[in-house]
Amino acid sequence: MSTEIKAPVFPESVAEGEVATWHKQPGEACTRDELIVDIETDKVVIEVVAPADGVIEEIIKNEGDTIVSGEVIGRFKAGAAASAPAETSAEAAPAEDAADQDESASGSSGDAILSPAARKLANEHNVDPAAVKGTGKDGRVSKEDVQRHIDAAKTSQPAAAKSAAAPEVSVAAGERVEKRVPMTRLRASIAKRLVSAQQNAAMLTTFNEVNMKPLMDLRKQYKDAFEKRHGVKLGFMSLFVKAATEALKRYPMVNASIDGTDMVYHGYQDIGVAVSSDRGLVVPVLRDTDAMGLADVEKKIVEYGTKAREGKLSIEEMTGGTFTISNGGVFGSLMSTPILNPPQTGILGMHKIQERPMAVNGEVVILPMMYLALSYDHRMIDGKEAVQFLVAIKELVEDPARILLDV
CATH class of the missing domain: 2.40.50.100 (RNA polymerase II/Efflux pump adaptor protein, barrel-sandwich hybrid domain)
Structure with missing residues (x-):
């Protein structure tokens, strides 16, 4: 049927x-x-x-x-x-014909059987399909087979260049190769949203710096026990999520959004965590972070990271969110100005931890410092509230006991 x-x-x-x-x-x-x-x-x-x-x-x-x-x-x-493959349709074929059929089915002679995706990749990289060994059914060449062939060729090129003195450069001097590929739908959508955020929001950024030593000492002291108890590593992101949650409760305008001429205040904290993937930047959302423990946050972040790399995040997991945290520090960024994720009115940017000389009680002390950036929509949030919100996060991170004591 x-x-x-x-x-x-x-x-x-x-x-x-x-x-x-x-x-x-x-x-x-x-x-x-x-x-x-x-x-x-x-x-x-x-x-x-x-x-x-x-x-x-x-x-x-x-x-x-x-x-x-x-x-x-x-x-x-x-x-x-x-x-049934055409090669095996004749049961009574002579022995020599059967041998020819087996040879053809194995892909050692004749045209290779390519999937459309594999053929497209082969054409883009000028790969001869006959040179690719297929691992699929009946010797079918998959996209992964072509990619493995390309990677193997790249690996062998440096060695071949050293051993072979024959010139293989056939292009004219000064000629430069260009490759044009269409944007994926996800990247095109990201570009549209980012341009819209810059054009439609009165976006400003305020900065501060935070001493990461208390958080690093806390993590060092309890990371083994935490992983043994919860089965997940204790990272800095979960602590920043909890600190941001507490700060959002104190400054609800940063947790709000703008809908036309209305200001929408949310009585919950749904924090989006920016995750980089091969397809582009995605922002899955942690729901009701006020009710989540550190282990819950860490497990969810690991789950979202895996799904992002595999392209399996659902629309529901990326919909909504009242605030966003972006950690450019994992890539080495020392300072940046994150762009708002509409219709949210605030986004926190974390950065690289770097040791710097700091003045403490009249003495110069080397401390692990991190710059924090808060981009906010000035239509909704005044500079006073934005600065106070960022200072609140700084105080909670530098003294984690404040989160537990709610002070």
């Missing part, structure tokens, strides 16, 4: 998507709930799975095609068996 493969129903905030990768081709067998196609939107990659055991009958929308919610992208035949 033939059924339609439809694009999933997108949320209201997502207008359209794009067929990213077909993991199965017409005639290939699928098992129930097996991944068959990825749909990329401007927020997440949505996986479409097989509705039952059967085969892909037809692909209507190819990779790179734009689709809308619920659109038919292919046809699936439940209960059907995979198409």
Whole structure:
């Protein structure tokens, strides 16, 4: 029985998507709930799975095609068996023909069988498909096979250059190579939102610095016991999340948002944590951080980081948020001005911890210091509240007992 493969129903905030990768081709067998196609939107990659055991009958929308919610992208035949390879269809063939067929099936002669994604990658890097060893069914060459071939070629190039004196530069002197690739939907959406934030918000940034020694001493003292008890490492991000939560409770305007001409005050703290991925910057949200412990925050951050790298964050996990924290320090940033994540009115930027000489009680002491930056929307937050909010975070981080005592 033939059924339609439809694009999933997108949320209201997502207008359209794009067929990213077909993991199965017409005639290939699928098992129930097996991944068959990825749909990329401007927020997440949505996986479409097989509705039952059967085969892909037809692909209507190819990779790179734009689709809308619920659109038919292919046809699936439940209960059907995979198409037999042409090489093995003749059972009574002579022995020498059978040997030729086995050779062809193994990919040692004849044209390689490439998936559309693999062919596209091979064309982009001028890779001969016949030179790539396929690991898929019937010797099919996948995108991963082509990538491995490219990586192996890059690794062998320096060694070959040393051993071979023959010049391999065939381009004219001064010629420079360029590569043009289209933006992914996620990166295009990020660009649009960031430009909109700069154009539509009265954005200012205030700075301060925090002595990280108390937090570092606390982490050093309890990190082993914490990991043994909770099964997750104690990092600085969870402590900053808790400090930001307490500061947001004291200065609710930083936790608010602007909707047209209305100011919306939120009676809860949902803090987004900026995570860098190969597809672009994503901001999954920690819900009700006031009710979360440090271990809960750390576990959730690890989970979000893994999902971001695998492209499996859901739209629900990135929707909402009343405040955002971005840690550029993990990449070595000493100071930056983070951009607001609309419709939020505040974002905290953490930076690199660096030892600096500081004056303490009339003496010069070397301390591990971090610059903090708070970007805020001046339409909602006055400079006084912004500075006081950042000072509150500084005091809570420099004296973590304040979080426990609520002082």
